Amino acid sequence: MYAELxxxxxxxxxxxxxxxxxYRERGxxxxIRxxxxxxxxxxAPTGGKDQARVRAGRLLDGGTTAPARSEAVVDLSAGTGELAAVCRRLLADVTAAEAAPEPAGAARRPGRRARASRPAKPARGRHTGLGSWVVLLCVAGVVGLWVYSNFGTH
Structure with a gap:
């Protein structure tokens, strides 16, 4: 089957x-890149006679492959022209999916529900927050009490 594929x-x-x-993949x-x-x-072979599973996806930066965006099972006896038409349709689906990205929190697999998404917090600068000031004041107070109790009464 590999030679035919x-x-x-x-x-x-x-x-x-x-x-x-x-090139040949592990499975x-x-x-075809x-x-x-x-x-x-x-x-990829499907186990059926003269059938193959065709998947299409995009290449990421660095040359790695993203997971398949679309797939179909095709009859290899139909001819290369018909197989090319199926591949072009799958590639068009990949391009369309890339043009319209999934909303944040959307399900990646069919049958799974999307999680509710929270709005992003606005970016804050590197300012010390109220909680940090409270901790700093408490530490300063403890150090001050220790200094007063050891050195202030003499």
Missing amino acids: RDTAAELAGLLWREHTV GGVV GEHVGRWISL
């Missing part, structure tokens, strides 16, 4: 991007 990925990469890198699939567009496509 590798051949399909090589043809697909030529259709999608003029500059690309094709037995094949990854388009550095110039900041995207990646992964083809």
Whole structure:
């Protein structure tokens, strides 16, 4: 299955991007990286005959890959042209998801509820707060009492 995925990925990469890198991933699939567009496509076996799971995502700064934003199961016997169309749709989904970022606290996985988000606190300067002043005054008072009790009555 890997040899078939590798051949399909090589043809697909030529259709999608003029500059690309094709390599094998740990799980037995094949990854196509388009550095110039900041995207990646992964083809992995599904266990079914002539089927593959296609996932798409973006490349992060430093060359690492972000988790897949969209995926689909495709029939490899349909042809490279149809597979390229599916990949273009997945890449469009990735681009759309990047253009509209998730709101703060939104669920990252389907079926999970989003947590209520709190408004961000306004940034404060490096000023000493009221609690710090109270602690400083208490420490000064204790030191003053100690000095008075040891040296003030003589």
